[in-house]
Amino acid sequence: MDRVFIEGLEVDTVIGAYDWERGIRQCLRLDLSFAWDNRPAAAGDDLTLALDYASVSSRIQVFAEQAQFQLVETFAERLAQELMDEFKITWLRLKVTKPGAVPAASGVGVEIERGCR
Ligand SMILES: Nc1nc2c(c(=O)[nH]1)N=C([C@H](O)[C@@H](O)CO)CN2
Numbered sequence: 530m531d532r533v534f535i536e537g538l539e540v541d542t543v544i545g546a547y548d549w550e551r552g553i554r555q556c557l558r559l560d561l562s563f564a565w566d567n568r569p570a571a572a573g574d575d576l577t578l579a580l581d582y583a584s585v586s587s588r589i590q591v592f593a594e595q596a597q598f599q600l601v602e603t604f605a606e607r608l609a610q611e612l613m614d615e616f617k618i619t620w621l622r623l624k625v626t627k628p629g630a631v632p633a634a635s636g637v638g639v640e641i642e643r644g645c646r
Pocket of ligand 1: 546547550599600602627631
């Protein structure tokens with residue numbers, strides 16, 4: 530199956546389990562890959578048949594603006610469900626990195642796969 534991907538998408542959101550994190554916004558870095566049959570879009574050179582990575586990125590930004598989760602696990606799970614429902618995506622891989630969370634690490638977070646390829 531073909532893929533469409535979005536790498537290094539940075540979003541601001543309320544995220545964190547500690548009290549000091551509930552009143553601030555922090556950056557998350559997202560890497561996503563989606564199963565998508567790219568042949569129809571390519572055959573017609575037609576964006577309406579493609580999984581539009583710009584539209585998906587905009588939807589993710591709106592989701593992050595409104596989200597207020599404690600765990601990156603919850604952020605990842607809810608976002609995955611939203612994207613699969615809205616864009617009719619059958620499979621995705623989503624990596625959520627919280628860059629500043631562990632100072633000695635360049636990033637920590639979670640990676641999930643949902644759906645069937
Ligand atoms: N598996 C997780 N571990 C931790 C999380 C998390 O979301 N998932 N969150 C925190 C704190 O919010 C931390 O990021 C603050 O720096 C700790 N561990």
